Amino acid sequence: MKYIIDPDATSSGRKAAAAGAAVIRQTIRERGEANIVVGTGASQFALLEALIAEPDVRWDKVTTFHLDEYVGISISHPASFRKYLWERFQSKLPLPLKAFHYLDGEDDAAAEARRVGGLIQDHPIDLAFVGIGENGHLAFNDPPADFETEEPYLVVDLDADCRQQQFGEGWFETLDAVPTQAISMSIRQVMKSRVLITTVPDERKAKAVKASLEGPVTNTVPASILQEHDHCTIYLDAAAASLLEDATKAAAL
Numbered sequence: 001m002k003y004i005i006d007p008d009a010t011s012s013g014r015k016a017a018a019a020g021a022a023v024i025r026q027t028i029r030e031r032g033e034a035n036i037v038v039g040t041g042a043s044q045f046a047l048l049e050a051l052i053a054e055p056d057v058r059w060d061k062v063t064t065f066h067l068d069e070y071v072g073i074s075i076s077h078p079a080s081f082r083k084y085l086w087e088r089f090q091s092k093l094p095l096p097l098k099a100f101h102y103l104d105g106e107d108d109a110a111a112e113a114r115r116v117g118g119l120i121q122d123h124p125i126d127l128a129f130v131g132i133g134e135n136g137h138l139a140f141n142d143p144p145a146d147f148e149t150e151e152p153y154l155v156v157d158l159d160a161d162c163r164q165q166q167f168g169e170g171w172f173e174t175l176d177a178v179p180t181q182a183i184s185m186s187i188r189q190v191m192k193s194r195v196l197i198t199t200v201p202d203e204r205k206a207k208a209v210k211a212s213l214e215g216p217v218t219n220t221v222p223a224s225i226l227q228e229h230d231h232c233t234i235y236l237d238a239a240a241a242s243l244l245e246d247a248t249k250a251a252a253l
Helices: 009-031 042-051 081-088 109-121 160-168 187-191 203-214 222-228
Strands: 002-006 034-038 062-066 068-070 099-101 127-130 153-157 181-185 195-200 232-237
Touching (some): 009 195, 042 127, 042 195, 062 109, 109 153, 187 222, 195 222, 203 222
Parallel strands (some): 002 232, 034 062, 034 127, 062 099, 127 195, 195 232
Antiparallel strands (some): 068 181
16 A cells, blocks of 8 residues: 655546556556446545546446445435436546446345345456545445455445535535435455555545554554555545655655
8 A cells, every 4th residue: 555645636636547547548458348446425526527538548348336325315316426426427438338337225225235246246346446434434334344244235334423424525405314324335345456546635534544544454444454455545635644644655656
């Protein structure tokens, strides 16, 4: 694991997008196709905007998986991650994706987790774009996260800090409106990705960043598991990195 610090979220997102696009291009050259995971939330805004503008990416050879989705909200809801990914990513690509396997949490969430879990087992992930939550969550695996399960997707409970973050980012009109459950890619499935690109902007993430990068690996800080991934780069803006003490892992692209 290494981390890269930039002055602001826009420049950080551009670097993350360029690095991710390079992985996709190389994978397609070597294997003829690529399998990726795309994250959501405010932390991914700059990255996705830059990613769709990256040149010479054969998106028609890319199969994409959904990282997580709320249980019980429709695709038309402002907070729907299916809606988010269609509007901010898929619909803006210059070429249609080979496939996009969305998570639908509207009906039987457990059955949906099994369905998409079966699909991803046939598509080893080359690259995953993820973030870190204010409570240190990875995907929607809130603390204490399950570090042991081999199930690719889980139905998880969202803790109070996670729900407060979603409300604070403006996705819901009230805190009570934030769902209490979600379908989430599991920790082990995230860690199976060959390359991880983690984008974390904003001062409100600074405590979680410090705990994840400089603290012990523990399921009470789920994103701390990223320390054990051999090909994980974390892209931070100055605000998110403001509490870090160990700058020796920082690198410049």
